[in-house]
Amino acid sequence: MKTTAPAERDMQATTATGRDARTAVLTRAKRANVPLRKTFVQANKGAASRHGPLKDFVTGRDLRGLKAYLLIVAACSNGDNGWSTTHDSAVWARLMDIHETATDQSARTGAWRTLRRLEARGLVTCGREGTMITVTLLREDGSGDDYDRPVGDTEENRFLQIPTTFWTLGRDEQLDLPGLALFLVVAREKNWxxxxxxxxxxxxxxxxxxxxxxxxxxxxxxxxxxxxxxxxxxxxxxxxxxxxxxxxxxxxxxxxxxxxxxxxxx
Missing domain, CATH: 1.10.10 (Arc Repressor Mutant, subunit A)
Incomplete structure (x- = not known):
């Protein structure tokens, strides 16, 4: 039977996990709920297609990208830093749990590629300086327009809310891609x-x-x-x-x- 040395156990106990990182980001954002425009899930009635940007995550089997995007919305949508958030690429990898199954350099690369996929979908912009990566929100409908906080005053500004406990209590970790997509679908509509x-x-x-x-x-x-x-x-x-x-x-x-x-x- 393989045993873990005391020094190794101490290192594991003091090394931040992905949930620790996500909790820290949400604590800094100082909010109980995260707003997300409903048009991310489904376009409004009368549109040429009812499909929202969520479709591409599901059909592209991009669970990592969807989780990363929702966390970015949670981190940025309070507006304290101009709808942007900046972290070292290793921190981005930890936020996405990539560090658990990859070497440090591979995890950093995986995080950057994930963020670039979000950029290609017109949901964020990415900037990089050395190992630091800044991500800025764009409008949730994938139009590439500048982001502003939805306030519910018009059809285009209607939004659903996700409690921050969804991340801090690890509920996001239990969901596969269909489960997370349908969670957003149910959250978009009225009860029952x-x-x-x-x-x-x-x-x-x-x-x-x-x-x-x-x-x-x-x-x-x-x-x-x-x-x-x-x-x-x-x-x-x-x-x-x-x-x-x-x-x-x-x-x-x-x-x-x-x-x-x-x-x-x-």
Whole structure:
């Protein structure tokens, strides 16, 4: 049996993990929830195609890229640094967990390539100086337009919210690509909405099978709950039809802001 030397155990205990890095980034961002324009998931009604930029991550099997992009939105969308964030390439690799399965140089290269894929999709811009990489957000619809914080005042500015506990408690680590994509789909809609798999190719751009697998994963993890909804149908054999409705559970819903205590009068 292989044993770990005390010095090696000490090093493992004091070396930051990917979750540690993500938590540090979110702590610095000082927010309870992360806003993401709904057009990232699905274009608004009336568009030539309903597919949003999320489609390319799913069909391209780019789970690493999708996780990286969502974290960048979380890190940058408070606007403290002009919608940008800068880290050493080794830190970027740690944020993406690449360091766990690659040498230092390979991990750095993998992180840079991942960020460049996001740039090619019109979601960010990347700048590099030595080992330092700066990433700046662009608009979530992939248009390449400058980013601004969505405030919900127009159809184009409607947004969903992801609680920062999604990362700090490691819930993101449990999701595969269909699960993460469907998490965003469910988050985009009102509570107890239906998500018919046969509509997935038209509405989102991926297969019905991926759609169903994603919903099943979310229910199994307890991130989403499901119920049956019956609709009267006089001409159907049973006299009704059944559809499944979904909503996020309390564990993955946006967190309510804490109320600040009133200051004492002087």
């Amino acid at each position: 909405s239906t998500f018919p798999a046969e509509k997935a190719p038209e509405w989102y751009g991926w297969s019905a099978d991926s759609h169903e697998r994603g919903l099943k994963k979310l229910v199994a993890l307890g991130y989403v709950e499901r119920r049956e909804h019956r609709t009267k149908a006089p001409l159907s054999p049973l006299g009704f039809t059944v559809a499944h409705q979904y909503q996020r559970t309390a564990a993955t819903r946006p967190r309510k802001p804490r109320k600040t205590a009133p200051s004492a009068s002087r």
